[in-house]
Amino acid sequence: MIKSQGWDWKIVKNDFDNIWRTPSIExxxxxxxxxxxxDFLDLGCGRGRHSILFGKNGFNxxxxxxxxxxxxxxxxxxxxxxLTFDYKVGDxxxxxxxxxxxxxxxCRNVISHTDTEGIKKVVSELKRVLRMNGExxxxxxxxxxxxxxxxxxxxxxxTKLCMREGPEYKVPHFYADYDLIKELFKDFEIVLLNHIxxxxxxxxxxxxxxxxxxxxxxx
Ligand SMILES: C[S@@+](CC[C@H](N)C(=O)[O-])C[C@H]1O[C@@H](n2cnc3c(N)ncnc32)[C@H](O)[C@@H]1O
Numbered sequence: 001m002i003k004s005q006g007w008d009w010k011i012v013k014n015d016f017d018n019i020w021r022t023p024s025i026e027x028x029x030x031x032x033x034x035x036x037x038x039d040f041l042d043l044g045c046g047r048g049r050h051s052i053l054f055g056k057n058g059f060n061x062x063x064x065x066x067x068x069x070x071x072x073x074x075x076x077x078x079x080x081x082x083l084t085f086d087y088k089v090g091d092x093x094x095x096x097x098x099x100x101x102x103x104x105x106x107c108r109n110v111i112s113h114t115d116t117e118g119i120k121k122v123v124s125e126l127k128r129v130l131r132m133n134g135e136x137x138x139x140x141x142x143x144x145x146x147x148x149x150x151x152x153x154x155x156x157x158x159t160k161l162c163m164r165e166g167p168e169y170k171v172p173h174f175y176a177d178y179d180l181i182k183e184l185f186k187d188f189e190i191v192l193l194n195h196i197x198x199x200x201x202x203x204x205x206x207x208x209x210x211x212x213x214x215x216x217x218x219x
Pocket of ligand 1 (some may be wrong): 065092
């Protein structure tokens with residue numbers, strides 16, 4: 001299994017006017033859907049945009065990331081909003097939480113940051129820490145996306161090392177397809193499975209980014 005490596009948040013702008021401070025569209029739906037699922041794990045919380053949203057809506061927030069800088073930044077933001085969370089720095093391959101301790105988990109652009117063996121371990125960890133009928137919303141990078149088409153070093157048949165300069169330089173990326181997803185999540189109920197494309201404008205042209213979005217339930 002490849003060694004885990006988090007984002008280098010020190011080189012990401014820390015202002016309040018960027019995507020890492022603005023909750024994703026689906027998170028507003030999840031706040032409503034999960035209003036009775038109070039122990040909420042923000043797995044790979046980054047700067048904390050979802051921890052803050054769920055905290056403001058009365059959830060018991062567990063903010064978790066491999067990056068100390070991410071947890072520091074989430075804590076500073078939460079304290080400025082008078083919110084109190086549980087914070088932990090660690091690796092998603094071994095979640096530092098008890099069995100059956102979480103009602104809801106959000107992993108937004110996080111669990112692809114490993115290889116094929118690693119992703120299987122993460123999925124088993126999600127199952128272990130979720131309570132029965134607990135739900136997890138997660139995204140996985142797709143084999144249709146821009147990154148998978150780059151001439152980057154292969155780690156295994158589904159995984160490449162990102163060689164783009166920036167916060168995820170040399171961070172592994174696992175790329176999924178429909179068959180891999182069906183196999184990986186066969187022990188869960190798949191409530192929703194979408195394949196979503198985004199167009200990101202860059203200096204050198206438009207990048208087509210694709211992610212699978214899944215809502216899974218422990219049954
Ligand atoms: C693209 S950012 C997304 C942050 C956040 N989920 C959001 O939507 O704003 C990915 C995050 O996953 C974290 N991460 C990467 N590998 C990890 C691992 N093995 N264990 C825990 N967190 C990890 C990174 O440090 C980073 O904060």
